[in-house]
Amino acid sequence: MPELPEAETIARGLRDPVTGATVDRVEVVHADVLDREAGDFSARLRGAVFESVGRRGKNLVLRLGDSRRMVVNLGMSGRLLLRGPGASGAPPTHPAVYFHLEGGRGSLVYHDVRRFGHLSLHSASEYATWSASLGPEPLGPEFTAAALQRGLQSSTTPLRSWLLDQRRVAGVGNIYANEAAFLARIDPRARTHTLDADAARRLHRAIRRVLREAIDARGTTLRDYRTAQGWKGEYAAKLRVYGRAGEPCPRCAEPIVREVLSNRSIFFCSRCQPAP
DNA sequence: CGTGCCCCCTGTCAGC
DNA sequence: TGCTGACAGGGGGCAC
Known part of the structure; x- marks a missing residue:
């Protein structure tokens, strides 16, 4: 979680x-x-x-x-x-x-x-x-757009799977992987070696933005998560695509799509995040 | 080695 | 009601 x-x-x-x-x-x-x-x-x-x-x-x-x-x-x-x-x-x-x-x-x-x-x-x-054994901290100084691009080039796995691999970047899970791909306008199914330098820059910004926003909201409570004080996080209301299948895309109003990739859900807008 | 699939465990919810 | 199956924020192990 x-x-x-x-x-x-x-x-x-x-x-x-x-x-x-x-x-x-x-x-x-x-x-x-x-x-x-x-x-x-x-x-x-x-x-x-x-x-x-x-x-x-x-x-x-x-x-x-x-x-x-x-x-x-x-x-x-x-x-x-x-x-x-x-x-x-x-x-x-x-x-x-x-x-x-x-x-x-x-x-x-x-x-x-x-x-x-x-x-x-x-x-x-x-x-x-x-x-x-873990990848860089995405909010730390080692995580640069150039380093991200090199990492993306070295793999053929789909972007969402790449982001969940803690050896690549430490701390991104399924919610924020989907949110970051949306903000970067990249199809979460895209094979990472096909992404160019501009896509890597957008993804770099998107990952850092969504993590910072979520920290500011004390995290995302869907069900189980609580802070140490037992409070819920407030970011669930701000999620753009995760868990929002059928709802309008916040950018273009096209319905958000849910699919299953490697046994876990992905959520994306097929217009804003076109298939590669 | 890289990749993808299954499974660990409990609870909840939709559908019949 | 109650049963069944799908699904849930993660990650280790294993077969290819």
């Missing part, structure tokens, strides 16, 4: 409440989301301090002591929720892991209905290897 804007929003929401907090106790409800046996995972976190909260692509990255990190991939339905010490409000419906914090700071809950998410612990070198 969550893509870069959702992960960024969660990271921002966790930063103040969690930074400096010490893990008192880990309570594992569903060990299948962990990268190791539950007792080992819990023992390694007990007494650890969350030194910082960041993000790499769609993943949350919480720094622990000794340069260790906990990486949280939220999968389709994962949430990282803050729960106050008073435990007011309804309890979470699908908790997988609780991180109970010391000093009346409440707890951090990893919540995941489908349990496609994963929590993993990395040493400094393991983290470096993992991070290096």
Whole structure:
């Protein structure tokens, strides 16, 4: 579910409440989301301090002591929720892991209905290897139009599939891949090596624009996604094509088309995004 | 190696 | 109502 804007929003929401907090106790409800046996995972976190909260692509990255990190991939339905010490409000419906914090700071809950998410612990070198396996941050300085064009030239896969490959660019998922292709006026089925320099420039701008807009709106809630505070993101109302099959194209009023590509939906305007 | 398909899991919704 | 099938923001594994 969550893509870069959702992960960024969660990271921002966790930063103040969690930074400096010490893990008192880990309570594992569903060990299948962990990268190791539950007792080992819990023992390694007990007494650890969350030194910082960041993000790499769609993943949350919480720094622990000794340069260790906990990486949280939220999968389709994962949430990282803050729960106050008073435990007011309804309890979470699908908790997988609780991180109970010391000093009346409440707890951090990893919540995941489908349990496609994963929590993993990395040493400094393991983290470096993992991070290096991901593509550049699309909002960072390494992601240039020229670098994007080179990457597109090196592959024959359809654009939407290329954008979902985290080794190419880190953080774009199905919603923002479709939105970016629309803004760039490129057919999401187009083979990437057929795209010229101007298309690459338009796509570069479109990716950055849609991700920034979505961060400003605190992400897109279709169903499961929530911020760390449990709020919905507001970007769903601003989506131009995703989930809008049959509705008029915001640019030309032609009905938006839904098709299936590699078992996942694509949405596009056949007039504004002509087949190559 | 690159590419594409299946599957992991649970919940929801449309159609009959 | 209740059943069935399709579909959902991701990504690892495997066959070609």
